[in-house]
Amino acid sequence: MRSSRSPVSRALGPAVLAALLLTPTAAAPASAAPGDGDSPSLPGMSATLAEGRPCTAKSAKKSALTPWAQGFLGVGRAWELSQGAGVEVAVVGTGADTSRVPALEGRVTGGRDVVAGGTVRDDCVGYGTFLAGLVAGRPQEGVAAAGVAPEARVIAVRATDKRGATTPGALADGIRAATASGARIIHVALAVPSAPQELKDAVAAARKAGALVVAPASAREWEGGSGSSGSSGGSGSSRAESGPAYPAALPGVLAVSSVGPDGAPPARDTEQGPRTQPRLSAPGVAVTGPGPGGNGQFTGSGDAVAGAFVAGTAALVLSYHPGLSAEQVAHRLEATAYGAVGAAPDPGVGLGVVDPVRALSAVLPEEHASPPSAADARSASAARVVPPPAPSTARDHALAVVGGAVAVTLLVAFLAFTLPRGRRRGWRAGPAGGPAASAD
Numbered sequence: 148m149r150s151s152r153s154p155v156s157r158a159l160g161p162a163v164l165a166a167l168l169l170t171p172t173a174a175a176p177a178s179a180a181p182g183d184g185d186s187p188s189l190p191g192m193s194a195t196l197a198e199g200r201p202c203t204a205k206s207a208k209k210s211a212l213t214p215w216a217q218g219f220l221g222v223g224r225a226w227e228l229s230q231g232a233g234v235e236v237a238v239v240g241t242g243a244d245t246s247r248v249p250a251l252e253g254r255v256t257g258g259r260d261v262v263a264g265g266t267v268r269d270d271c272v273g274y275g276t277f278l279a280g281l282v283a284g285r286p287q288e289g290v291a292a293a294g295v296a297p298e299a300r301v302i303a304v305r306a307t308d309k310r311g312a313t314t315p316g317a318l319a320d321g322i323r324a325a326t327a328s329g330a331r332i333i334h335v336a337l338a339v340p341s342a343p344q345e346l347k348d349a350v351a352a353a354r355k356a357g358a359l360v361v362a363p364a365s366a367r368e369w370e371g372g373s374g375s376s377g378s379s380g381g382s383g384s385s386r387a388e389s390g391p392a393y394p395a396a397l398p399g400v401l402a403v404s405s406v407g408p409d410g411a412p413p414a415r416d417t418e419q420g421p422r423t424q425p426r427l428s429a430p431g432v433a434v435t436g437p438g439p440g441g442n443g444q445f446t447g448s449g450d451a452v453a454g455a456f457v458a459g460t461a462a463l464v465l466s467y468h469p470g471l472s473a474e475q476v477a478h479r480l481e482a483t484a485y486g487a488v489g490a491a492p493d494p495g496v497g498l499g500v501v502d503p504v505r506a507l508s509a510v511l512p513e514e515h516a517s518p519p520s521a522a523d524a525r526s527a528s529a530a531r532v533v534p535p536p537a538p539s540t541a542r543d544h545a546l547a548v549v550g551g552a553v554a555v556t557l558l559v560a561f562l563a564f565t566l567p568r569g570r571r572r573g574w575r576a577g578p579a580g581g582p583a584a585s586a587d
Contacts, residue, residue, distance in 0.1 A: 185274050192447035194274045195311035202274035205440025213291040215408050216430030222295055225503035229467035231296025235327035236462050240275035241311050241337035242267040243303030244439035250284040258304040261320035267303045272311040273439040275303055277447050278336050280437035281455035292435050295459025298576040302328045315339045319349040326353040333358050334458035335394055336451040338366035340421040342393035350397045359473035361458045363450030364402040364425040369408055392421040401477050405431020405453040412495040425497035429456035460503045467507050483509045
């Protein structure tokens with residue numbers, strides 16, 4: 148039986164199918180699970196260390212597979228437009244191993260240690276090292292994992308004790324140190340259940356300086372920690388505590404929550420602890436990244452992990468659109484988020500999952516809302532004028548047209564002479580000798 152498809156549909160079918168198969172997508176496949184793109188045998192990275200536990204040992208394992216979060220966000224396609232060059236991101240957390248991690252070589256600088264004093268050079272917990280790698284880890288041979296913005300620079304600020312516990316006061320000092328460093332993006336990788344005036348003032352000063360502040364929407368990573376800071380409102384708070392998490396709940400801070408490979412937030416306990424309504428979400432379940440001590444890898448989870456992906460995406464945007472303000476960068480991330488519908492955030496994922504490719508490439512009319520000046524209008528009008536061809540090009544075109552017309556005329560004359568004679572002879576060939584031969 149003959150196919151009912153038209154010739155056009157039969158021709159386009161294979162081409163369309165091939166295009167779909169070859170076009171990469173930003174979303175993870177429906178069958179993805181946390182271990183599909185990452186090695187399930189990698190050691191876990193904790194945000195805090197229990198009392199008496201030694202510093203996090205280096206990992207002896209690494210995976211050559213592309214981490215699920217990297218494929219989910221489509222960072223490979225985003226790198227075709229921007230890799231974050233020229234942008235500094237401060238990570239306020241547990242510090243960073245600044246000298247022994249190949250993924251961070253040339254990417255991380257030690258900032259202030261606002262708790263112990265001096266300059267950050269190490270990271271007993273390892274969580275700050277892990278987050279710095281998610282933001283700007285450089286590509287390495289044999290390892291597919293890399294930071295979202297591999298050409299950005301990270302300034303590691305420590306605002307915790309050796310085991311990862313912090314206080315609102317230490318966090319305020321850490322934000323002030325990050326602001327003083329000149330970073331345009333500040334990822335506050337810590338959360339506390341209260342916000343005294345000094346923390347509010349630190350965030351307000353960072354915003355006034357033009358920095359975009361990103362923070363985890365919940366404090367789950369730090370609940371049940373050592374609590375060795377000895378101050379109420381520290382990171383070792385009770386899990387039964389509820390209410391907002393800070394600084395995420397402060398005005399102008401971009402609060403971020405985590406999602407898994409299915410794009411949904413992880414299941415939360417009924418006593419979920421301090422939490423703020425997120426504005427955005429990003430991968431934050433079983434994510435692969437570097438750790439302290441060497442080139443081994445770890446897996447980590449939490450809203451601070453998701454915040455690192457958002458901070459890295461902000462670095463991509465600021466590098467590609469350097470004229471944007473912090474508020475405009477935040478708006479661009481929110482307006483282009485995957486699944487963003489309206490202005491009412493979803494309780495689990497906020498306005499949607501951050502989308503690096505769309506955040507870079509989308510045209511937002513509101514960014515160009517002001518009418519152009521007269522000079523801009525004249526410039527734009529001039530840019531639209533198609534210049535005349537060069538004289539030599541115009542002459543060549545004219546000669547070609549004339550030559551073509553002459554050729555057509557000669558062809559018509561030849562046919563007018565030949566066709567009647569051929570018809571009279573019945574299309575038989577004439578005598579070999581021509582007219583002279585016919586006279587014999």
